[in-house]
Amino acid sequence: MNLSELEAAVFRGLDESQTSPVYWSQTDVDAALNEGVECLAEASEYNELSETLGLTAARTYYNLKALLTVADRFLRVTRIWNPVASRWMEIVTIRELDEETYARWERTPGEPQNAIIRGLWWLGIFPRPTASTGTLTVYFAALPVPLALPTDTPGFPQEWHRGIVHYALYDLLAQSGETAKAIEHFKHFLEYQAGLVAYVKQRMRKDRVGVIGA
Amino acid sequence: MPKTRLQVQTEVLYRLGDTAQDIWSSAEVQSSMQEGYDLLCLLSAVLWSRSWLDDVAGQGTYTLPTDLLEIERATWDTVRLIPLRNPELQDMDGQYETTQGAVEYYAMDGDGLRILRKYRVPSATVAYVAASVVGTWGAPRTFHEITDDGTSGTWGLPRSIPGQTVVGTWGIARRAFTVSPDTNTRIEYSRRGAALIADGTEFEVPDWVVKTIRFYCLWRALERNGPGQDLALAAHYRDRWLEGVERLKGRISKKLASRVGVMGGTGETKTRHMHGVLPWNFGRIVR
Numbered sequence: 001m002n003l004s005e006l007e008a009a010v011f012r013g014l015d016e017s018q019t020s021p022v023y024w025s026q027t028d029v030d031a032a033l034n035e036g037v038e039c040l041a042e043a044s045e046y047n048e049l050s051e052t053l054g055l056t057a058a059r060t061y062y063n064l065k066a067l068l069t070v071a072d073r074f075l076r077v078t079r080i081w082n083p084v085a086s087r088w089m090e091i092v093t094i095r096e097l098d099e100e101t102y103a104r105w106e107r108t109p110g111e112p113q114n115a116i117i118r119g120l121w122w123l124g125i126f127p128r129p130t131a132s133t134g135t136l137t138v139y140f141a142a143l144p145v146p147l148a149l150p151t152d153t154p155g156f157p158q159e160w161h162r163g164i165v166h167y168a169l170y171d172l173l174a175q176s177g178e179t180a181k182a183i184e185h186f187k188h189f190l191e192y193q194a195g196l197v198a199y200v201k202q203r204m205r206k207d208r209v210g211v212i213g214a
Numbered sequence: 215m216p217k218t219r220l221q222v223q224t225e226v227l228y229r230l231g232d233t234a235q236d237i238w239s240s241a242e243v244q245s246s247m248q249e250g251y252d253l254l255c256l257l258s259a260v261l262w263s264r265s266w267l268d269d270v271a272g273q274g275t276y277t278l279p280t281d282l283l284e285i286e287r288a289t290w291d292t293v294r295l296i297p298l299r300n301p302e303l304q305d306m307d308g309q310y311e312t313t314q315g316a317v318e319y320y321a322m323d324g325d326g327l328r329i330l331r332k333y334r335v336p337s338a339t340v341a342y343v344a345a346s347v348v349g350t351w352g353a354p355r356t357f358h359e360i361t362d363d364g365t366s367g368t369w370g371l372p373r374s375i376p377g378q379t380v381v382g383t384w385g386i387a388r389r390a391f392t393v394s395p396d397t398n399t400r401i402e403y404s405r406r407g408a409a410l411i412a413d414g415t416e417f418e419v420p421d422w423v424v425k426t427i428r429f430y431c432l433w434r435a436l437e438r439n440g441p442g443q444d445l446a447l448a449a450h451y452r453d454r455w456l457e458g459v460e461r462l463k464g465r466i467s468k469k470l471a472s473r474v475g476v477m478g479g480t481g482e483t484k485t486r487h488m489h490g491v492l493p494w495n496f497g498r499i500v501r
Contacts, residue, residue: 072420076468094287
C-alpha cells in the first residue's frame with residue numbers, strides 16, 4: 001500500500017470523508033501513519049543500511065549520529081568491515097579491551113580490528129589509526145525516511161502494511177478520547193508488529209537448519 | 215532537526231485535545247517532560263560523555279559533574295582505574311587519604327554522594343598544554359587533537375568543544391587551544407540531558423526516543439485527578455513509556471550482534487587473542 005492508499009484506509013476506519021474531513025486533517029493522518037512506520041521500524045529494525053566512515057588519525061571515538069548521513073534516524077550498529085585490513089571488526093566490550101589487550105589500548109596505534117559501542121551512537125575502535133586515510137564500512141539499522149509523496153511505499157512487505165493503518169487509527173482515536181476503540185486497534189497493531197519482527201529475524205527459517213551448540 | 219521543548223509540549227497538548235490549556239497548563243506539561251527526560255536518561259544510560267577530572271596536587275577528593283548519573287569507566291594516563299570500596303583502600307594502605315603518587319584506583323564510597331576519591335592522591339596539578347595551530351589565517355575547522363567528538367555542521371565558527379572550557383562569550387579564538395595531557399584523570403559516564411529551560415531548548419536524544427518522553431507526559435496528564443482524567447488511557451501510555459525505556463536499554467546493550475553464543479560454551483570468541491593474556495590477578499591486591 002502506498003501513502004495514498006494508507007490514508008484512504010485510515011479515513012475509512014475513522015468513518016471520515018477524505019476529501020472534506022471534519023475532525024481529522026490530512027496532516028494528522030500522515031503524522032499518525034509515519035509514527036506507525038517508525039514504531040514498526042524501531043521494533044523490527046527492517047531498514048538495514050551501510051555507509052562508509054572515514055577514519056581520522058589518532059581518534060578513538062566517532063559520533064555516528066553526526067558522521068552518518070542518517071543522523072538521528074540511526075538505531076544501532078550490526079557489523080563493521082575494515083576494507084584496508086580485509087576483515088570484519090570484532091565488536092567487543094570495554095571490559096574486554098581493558099583486560100585482554102594493552103593497558104593503554106586507547107593510545108595504541110595500528111589498523112583497527114576491534115570496535116566498541118558507548119552509549120547509543122558512539123563508536124570506539126582499537127587500535128586507533130595513524131593516518132586519516134582509512135575507512136570502515138559500517139552496517140547498521142536505521143529508521144526509514146518518512147512517507148511524504150502519495151506514491152511512497154513502506155520498505156517492508158505489504159502483508160504488514162495494515163499494521164500501520166491500525167497504529168494510525170489507534171493514535172487518532174486516542175486523541176479524541178475513544179479509549180476502548182484505540183486500545184483495540186493498538187492490540188491489532190501489536191500483532192502485526194510481532195509478525196514483522198518475526199519475519200525480519202527469521203528470514204532464512206525455512207531453508208536453514210539450526211543446531212544447538214553450533 | 216532535534217525536537218525542542220515547545221514542539222513536544224505542543225504535541226502533548228494537541229494529543230490531549232487541550233491546546234487552549236483549559237485543563238493542563240504548559241507548566242504542568244513541561245514539568246512532566248523534564249521528569250520523563252531525566253528518568254529516561256537515568257534508566258537507559260543513553261547519553262554517554264567523557265570529561266577530565268583535573269588532578270590537583272595533594273587533593274584526594276573531587277566533585278563530579280552535576281549531570282553525571284553513573285561512572286562507566288575512569289582512567290589515569292589512559293589506564294583504567296580499578297574501583298574499590300573504602301575498606302579495601304584501608305586494607306591496602308592505611309594512609310590512603312594522603313599517600314601521593316600515580317592514580318591507580320578510585321572510590322565513591324562514604325565521602326559524599328557526588329565525590330570521587332583518587333588513590334593515590336595526585337602529586338602534581340595537571341598542566342594543560344597548548345595544541346598546535348596550523349596556519350596563520352582562517353578559522354579552525356577540525357579539533358581531533360583535542361576531542362574525539364565530530365565537527366557539527368559544515369559552516370560557521372566553533373562555539374564549544376566538549377570537555378574544554380570556553381573563555382569568553384564572543385569573538386573568534388585567537389590563541390592556541392590548550393589540551394589536557396594524558397597524565398590526568400578522565401571519567402566516562404552516562405549523564406542526564408541538558409535541562410529544558412526554554413521553549414527552544416533541544417533534546418539531546420533522537421526524535422524517535424523523544425516519542426517515549428511524550429508517552430510519559432501523556433500518562434502523567436491523563437492519570438491525575440481532574441476533568442481530563444482517563445485512567446485506562448493513562449495506563450496504556452504508562453505501558454508504552456515502560457516498553458520504550460526497555461527497548462532503548464535493550465538496544466544500547468545489544469551491541470554484540472556479531473557475537474555468536476554457544477550453549478554450554480564459555481562465550482569466548484573464536485579468534486585468537488591478539489596478545490598474551492596476563493594472569494587474572496596481575497597488578498591487583500588479592501585477598
